[in-house]
Amino acid sequence: MTHLKPGDPAPDFVLRRDDGSTISKADLLGKPVVLFFYPEDDSGGCVDENQEFSELSSEYAARGAVLVGISPDTADSHQKFRAKYGLKVPLAFDPERQVIEAFGLWQMKKLYGREFMGLIRTSFILDAEGCIARIIRATRIKGHAAKVLESLDEVLAQ
Numbered sequence: 001m002t003h004l005k006p007g008d009p010a011p012d013f014v015l016r017r018d019d020g021s022t023i024s025k026a027d028l029l030g031k032p033v034v035l036f037f038y039p040e041d042d043s044g045g046c047v048d049e050n051q052e053f054s055e056l057s058s059e060y061a062a063r064g065a066v067l068v069g070i071s072p073d074t075a076d077s078h079q080k081f082r083a084k085y086g087l088k089v090p091l092a093f094d095p096e097r098q099v100i101e102a103f104g105l106w107q108m109k110k111l112y113g114r115e116f117m118g119l120i121r122t123s124f125i126l127d128a129e130g131c132i133a134r135i136i137r138a139t140r141i142k143g144h145a146a147k148v149l150e151s152l153d154e155v156l157a158q
Contacts, residue, residue: 004104006134010126011102015070015092018078023068023092025130032065032133032156033126034148037105039119041073041081041091045141049121050081052145054088059149063156072097072119123148125155 004011014024036053038046050069053060060067069091073081078091092099100106100119109118121138125148133155138144 004132006132008132010130010132013099015094015099018075018082018091028066029130030128032128032152034060034065034067034123034152035070036123037070037100037119038121039071041071041077047085049141049144050087050089051085056145056149057088063152065152068092070094072100125152
């Protein structure tokens with residue numbers, strides 16, 4: 001399992017997005033980036049999280065930050081999810097979990113006494129050099145997008 005920490009270079013990645021474009025770490029150098037990893041399209045908490053990031057997307061853009069949601073779903077699932085809820089944030093898909101695992105987020109989880117492998121809901125702020133500036137675990141879904149925005153402000157103030 002990967003154990004990333006602030007100051008580490010972010011893993012290299014290339015991801016396809018629901019609009020047909022690709023996004024890579026190399027493309028994003030020179031600007032701050034917020035990657036928010038979430039488990040599944042169209043599930044309660046993931047809907048809330050994506051709606052909150054969408055509501056704040058103009059705030060992220062005003063700070064020059066690129067905002068990308070990432071899950072192990074497919075392009076088709078993302079397209080339906082975005083359309084159903086009017087989401088503004090670009091969604092990248094990683095069904096093979098290569099990027100999810102590179103960021104160390106595919107881990108053992110426990111729910112109602114049952115253990116299973118799954119994605120740990122986490123956001124990463126990358127600085128303009130492509131290094132990890134902050135890692136924010138989503139301990140509470142409500143308010144997570146605002147908490148990440150506050151952390152971004154702290155990173156930009158440094």
